Amino acid sequence: MYGLDLSSNRLSGEIPVEIGNLHNIRSLNLSSNRLTSSIPDSISKLMDLESLDLSNNKLDGNISPQLASLDSLGYFNVSFNNLSGEIPINGHLLTFGEMSYIGNAHLCGLPINKSCNSFPEQAKEEEEEEGDGVIDMSYINSLIPSPHEVRNLESWSDDPKSDCCLWERVNCSDAIGGHVVDLSLNEIMPYTVMDMISLNLSFLHSFPQLQSLDFSFNAINHLFDPIHGYKSFQRLEKLRTLDLSYNNLNNSVLPFLTAARSLRTLNLRSNTLEGVPPLNELANMTELRVLVLELNRLISSFSVQGLINLRELEILDLRSTGITNIEAYDGLRMTKLKTLYLSSNEFSEAAQLKGLENLVELKVLSLAGNYFNHTRSIEVLKDMPKLQELDLSSNRFSDLNGNHEGAVFPSSLQVLSLQGNQLSLTAKGYSNICALTKLRELDLRYNALTNLPYCLCNLSRLRTLDLSDNQLNGNLSSFVSGLPSALEYLSLLGNYFSGSFLFSSMVNRTRLTVFKLSSEFGSIPYNISKIKHLESLDLSSNRLDGHVPPQLADLDSLGVFNVSCNNLSGEIPFNGHLVTFDEKSYIGNAHLCGLPINKSCNPVPEPSASKQAKEEEEEGDGVIDMVWFYWTCGAVYISTLLALSAFLCIDSRWSREWFYRVDLLVHHFQRFKDRFL
Template sequence: MALLFITITMNFQLQTKGCVGCVETERMGLLQLKSYLNSLLIPKGEIFLKSWSHDDRSGDCCHWERVKCSDASLGGNIVHLSLNLLQIQSLNLSLLHSFPQLETLDFSSNWCNHLFDPIHGYKSLERLEKLRTLDFSGNRFNNSALPFLSAAMSLRTLNLGSNELKGVFPPNGLVFPSSLQVLNLRRNQLSSTPKGYSEICRLKYLQELDLGSNVLTSMPYCLSNLTRLRTLDLSGNQLNENLSSFVFGLPPALEYLSLLDNNFNGSFSFNSLSNHTRLTVFKLSSKVGMIQPQSETSLVPLFQLKMLTLHNFSLGNTIHGFLVHQHDLIFIDISYSQLTGAFPAWVLQNNTRLQTILLNNNLLTELQLPKIVHGLQVFDISSNRIHDSIQEDIGLVFPKLRYMNFSSNYFHGTLPSSMGMMKSLLMLDMSFNGLSGLLPKTFLSSCYSLKFLKLSNNQLKGEIFPEYADLTSLAWLALDGNNFSESLGEGLLKSKNLTLLDISDNNVSGSLPLWIDRMSSLEYLYMRGNQLNGHFPRQLQNLKLKVIDISHNSFFGSLPRNVEFPILRELRLQNNEFIGSIPDALFEAELLEVIDMRNNNFSDMVLNNVAKASNLGVLLLRSNSFETHIPEKLCQLSDVGILDLSQNRFKGVIPSCFSEMSFGAKKYDSNMSFDPVEGFSQVSFSQSWSYTSAINLDDDFGYGAQRTPAIIVDFLTKRRYEAYQGDILRYMYGLDLSSNQLSGEIPVEIGSLQNIVSLNLSSNYLTGSIPDSISKLKDLGSLDLSNNKLDGNIPPVLADLNNLGFFNVSYNNLSGEIPIKGHLLTFPERSYIGNAHLCGLPTNKSCNPASVPEPSGSKQAKEEEEEGDDVIDMVWFYWTCGAVYITTTLALSAILCVDSRWSREWFYQVDPLVRSFARK
């Protein structure tokens, strides 16, 4: 049974000893509200009422059912009411009449779609004369709720963010109270606004306006009338105004201005900010093109920014003119802006309180460090063109760094030993560079706080974490794509919190150490592409692994029959030398999603427990040694999305029960921002900035590393391998039975796999005709039926497969005309060759050869003429042969007579042949 909480804050006026007398009206109101909400709760749960006073949150006195209040209170009045019930779909506002002192009503995040108040209608809120804050964000209110909300004329703060309001801004039907100070309409569907005077512009006391994530294309000109406006957020819209003029016309008292992710184009002059003398936060970017900065005058700005965000600017080396006068910055994000030249170390020199600088995805070519010890905490210059080595004193300059991302550059040399002085470092990403040598001992033994270390795709070498390594906080370690050749070092055992270990694509050889099962926190193990050998490491069974990838190594032998991984999600054993059967115990892992055993020598499957693998979405068994019929128990994998049984020796017919497999019902989790295989650089380290009416900038950092690595699946479709992951994997469904010994007809039930994208039945012994039911596969993008014994016509209904991008029926016994419509006309001749009786485009065979009857006399004359031509040809042939023979004989005789050396050689070769024939 669910327990849901209503939070009630009580404001008590008198304090006495002993028990409290509660206001009867409010007591009855609470009980009535509790009963009402319980009746609406879906699924049925229990409402738990909880209250406290401002002065004392302990005690139990009022004798209200499930309500606690102070034992030293008298005459309590409820002033704050928060109803976060998640599944309530309507609210009877008349129940709030019992709380006349109510100041704050929080009904956010309930998915409510309407306000139901049949008795008092829109006057329900009008009676709450002291209501100051109303939060209805995170519901499903549309414009029909607006007349009710307009009755709350005493409001100071109105939050309608994340609802379904549509149409113009301000919404028709919503009358704002003239005293409104904070208005939040973020994440709705509000569109264009009137250019002239607007309802919003009469709000003389408005201080904060948030219209982010709508579809606004313009704003009213009268915004300049809002002289008290301090916060304006228009990010995530479609504004295409003249940028400089628009910014210049905004209220001069602005302190926070966000114009991120709009449709601005053209140029921008930073001088347009000159009137905004209080500006503290400025954010600007475009979704449709690069913004060109205008050349600036020598005017010194009167404001001092704390936070600056510029994306998609064509800055070049013009950043200096704007920032040179800023000395109070805490956060700088100038990404994707074609910034060139050396890293602007002077920005750090000028702004000693700077905590975050993000200059990723630019064109920087040189790293320069400031000449001071700086308190910087976040440093990101990833995806630039810096060719330097990393300065040896970087750890001395930035001792307080918490996040450092230098990935995707051209850094060379070794990691500086001074990085061991970064005692606060949480995340380090140096992947995709040219770093070489050993990892510094001071770094491995001193960075106690390090949680995420990504050094992939460099040229590092040596032992992986020798015994002196002491990274006790490490949770993620990615060293793939280097030249590490020695085995795992016991220093890894000191990283007791290690969750992910990726040493793929190195030169590590030998067997896994026996002590690996002591890494009790390990969940993700990636070791593909090394030179590891031996039997399947049994010690892995002692770990709670979710991913095992030991593919592309030299492991051999059979898998243990009793192998168990209860919470395993992915098992990747491809490209090894395993033999024998696939243990049935593997399928007992109920969370198992991917099994990849391609390119081994497995020869048997025990599938008694296959039905337990209800979550299995990918099964890849290509290139093994299976010689049996396809087990019908595979059909119990009802949620499978990709099945590859190709390049085996499966025989018999294709099971008709494949129609029971969904090939489309499986849904993968796409909320994955961090992929340890494809690139740690996807991890974003975000700074949490909260902005309130008091202009608070919170410098509490948080890191955005996703705890669940992404699933990546390689699958052959359209005769090439593609890697599918994230959202793409959610919509990729394929069946590959090619290169086997399957016979019989293609089952008509194949048309039930309506979500399938790739179907490959090529290189078998399939007979019969192509079933019309394939035309039901509307999402089919690749169909390969080549190299079989199919006959009959190509069904014309296949032309209705509008998504078909690859089609091959070559080398069959098909006949008749190729349907001349739809996508079938777009495929080349090689898609149809090897079918002697197919005709029509794109082949050169005509389906209706012309046959005109000829007169008998002319026909006889033609035959006599052809017969005469044959006689002449034979005579000419005999004369030619005779001439060649005579010419050759004369030439040979002349050579033998003239040159004695050639004559002797001739007789030396001929004489033994003559003697051998004589003996016979």
């Protein structure tokens, strides 16, 4: 199994540590569930993992530094959880930006540029203002049906003297009796509660220092406040993050949100908002930077005019909302919006994307999972001068040639994903890719490609190239020689190359760190050891024969090594860096021996004398067995005759019948003889 996608279900509980046993998995997506507890360290054992998405769960604790060892990881997302502590920016985690971590109020450090110092002490008057908050916290119990039956709320108490800062799901600014800054009340409603819940927001009045509030994964369909009404959130002047995702809130929630002017992150994913995207209703949120409206029932057109008041907005998520059109607005130039997700909607024509012309600062755009089938439908993209990342995966493109002159994509592109289309590119289609001289990552997985042009050599900045699961064929060495020399990640799994496995064309690719190949035969060349920076080498499930070159032990950077399921033979060179790999790297090679598979390369033969004696003994046993077999058969035969004779000598009805039948048979034979003689 190479991929596991369990996203958008209702999975709950902890991520099992046994997940680390899925050694061959390359893509793991557990996003948009109800998973709790911390991220298990065992995930760091999945050295082939290329994509890890744990976003939109309720995971807490720190991010394990061991994840930095996942050198194959190309996509990493733990956004919108309850993670805390300093982000371990080292190893391969250096390659991911702040988008991988947003929605975790208590994470700090790079790349989110948030100091890890403790919250500063508040003024004395603020402490007095919030002093009653510890006592009033017990009021939440009255809002929750059977609070002590709800999971993860065992520490909550009705005792007014109880320190709520010690309760689970509550974080304060200091260890004892400080200000409440974070309430994680996700999944507080038990699954047995089928009726919709109206949430009384009045309990928030005692927490003016609140910075993060999470009410996701509940059955809330209505908000009310008998004291302040729609202005309930107005008192929370320091509230930065509000998560109301996975509830049943409709448009009636919008007047309450209008008062939350200090918000920077608002998550309304998977509710029942309807109609035109409610950006005008949120016009007072002038500090808003992240807005998530994914999985709502928005319809019709989306006008960028609604973004005018949200002048700090940087990330807008409109995935799976039913939007069919992005309207343009003359004279409007948005200068803050950097990331826009429009995947899994129903876009198919160029006119539907007209409004993207106003988003002049856009750097990341996702149009995956739509219905584009021709470059004319995305021609607006070529006029977006700062676009760096473009996702067009899972559409219906068959080629990229187009009927218009000029480029298809903006020259600023650095990351392009075209996986899961129906591409069988012509020379013109390839030329539109080869023109992207700034391209760093190119994903062409799961298409129908049969060849690659030499113009790819011109992409001198290309570091990642994934061509898995296509129909590429021809001589492997010739194919590899036509690839960019600066590649660091190359996957050729699931193709149909011919020719023996010749690595000479790759020896000079000193920057290569990950190489994956399937369906090849020949031997593993010794000069592969010249690629000193190689970190991942996957040659499993091929037809490779010969020995494992001892020179591989010199690859000190190698973190993933897999030659399983081949026809390799001989002793494994278990020395140098190869001692770090276990038997799983070699399984499926019947003629390999030595460590770590614990199979002897020199079986001890039995002494000749004892062997001959053993053979004579076995032969002697065979003769004795046959003699006894003959004696037994004879005894049975004689005994049967004697018993039959004795039976016939007795004068009985049965014996007389027997002799009568015999006489009758003799009589018939006699008549037969007389007739023919």
